[in-house]
Amino acid sequence: MPKILIIEDEQDISDLLSYNLSKEGYEIVCALDGLKGKELAFSSLKPDLILLDLMLPGIDGLEVCRAVRGNSETASIPVIMLTAKGDEIDKVIGLEIGADDYVTKPFSVREVIARVKALLRRSKKEESQEEEQFSFDSLRVDLSTHEVRINDKLVNLSPIEFRLLRLFIGHRERVYSRDFLLDHVWGDDSFVEPRTVDVHIRRLREKIDPEGAKLIKTIRGAGYKFSPKDEN
Numbered sequence: 001m002p003k004i005l006i007i008e009d010e011q012d013i014s015d016l017l018s019y020n021l022s023k024e025g026y027e028i029v030c031a032l033d034g035l036k037g038k039e040l041a042f043s044s045l046k047p048d049l050i051l052l053d054l055m056l057p058g059i060d061g062l063e064v065c066r067a068v069r070g071n072s073e074t075a076s077i078p079v080i081m082l083t084a085k086g087d088e089i090d091k092v093i094g095l096e097i098g099a100d101d102y103v104t105k106p107f108s109v110r111e112v113i114a115r116v117k118a119l120l121r122r123s124k125k126e127e128s129q130e131e132e133q134f135s136f137d138s139l140r141v142d143l144s145t146h147e148v149r150i151n152d153k154l155v156n157l158s159p160i161e162f163r164l165l166r167l168f169i170g171h172r173e174r175v176y177s178r179d180f181l182l183d184h185v186w187g188d189d190s191f192v193e194p195r196t197v198d199v200h201i202r203r204l205r206e207k208i209d210p211e212g213a214k215l216i217k218t219i220r221g222a223g224y225k226f227s228p229k230d231e232n
Helices: 011-023 034-041 061-069 088-096 109-127 159-170 178-186 194-208
Strands: 003-007 027-031 049-053 079-083 101-104 133-136 139-142 147-150 153-155 216-219 223-226
Touching (some): 011 027, 011 109, 027 034, 034 061, 049 061, 061 079, 079 109, 101 109, 139 159, 159 194, 159 223, 178 194, 178 223, 194 216
Parallel strands (some): 003 049, 049 079
Antiparallel strands (some): 139 147, 216 223
16 A cells, blocks of 8 residues: 655645545555654655645755655655645746645645556556666666666656656657657656756756766757767
8 A cells, every 4th residue: 555645734734635545545644844744754654655745834845855855765755745836936946856746725636636646656667667777978777776876976866857867768869859758757647837847857967967968968949868979
């Protein structure tokens, strides 16, 4: 039974999500503040997914998400951010620090459940992949352990970032449009916008390409491609 950690300070919303997700067969654990949520995320609970409110007492959702993504044992946990703010900047910040998706309050419970199912389904599919390793220059990727290294230094990627990288390295030099990436990385039942692709690509570049070799290239008017060799 998948475990979902709900970190939400509004009791009514926490209870609503807990009740409906429990009916779907998930094991639910709740925290009403950021400090308790962070503690549970790093505990033996080992949640399969985190629903994380942006505005929390103690420490906010951004700090919790940043901590989760910064630890190798929790970096692969899917995170859906809940926010009462509708500003684009808040959504972008959440994605930039590693959230896989976001839901703006007030939200439909059915929509939240659909997003939870989509992220958990993709995570389960990834776990069943055969053991494979890829090496491009200083980049090392192990699909079986989800470990990514640059010059033998471990790099923590979010689940979405890892899926993007796996798709790119499996088809070097192929150009992928934003719409294709949305369909094949986020899925048909996702609710994200094309701008989301750009945010995740930028974060992925910063993590795997610190020396600016431009492993992931922007093809103007077409999309992105992975090219481990410099092009003149």
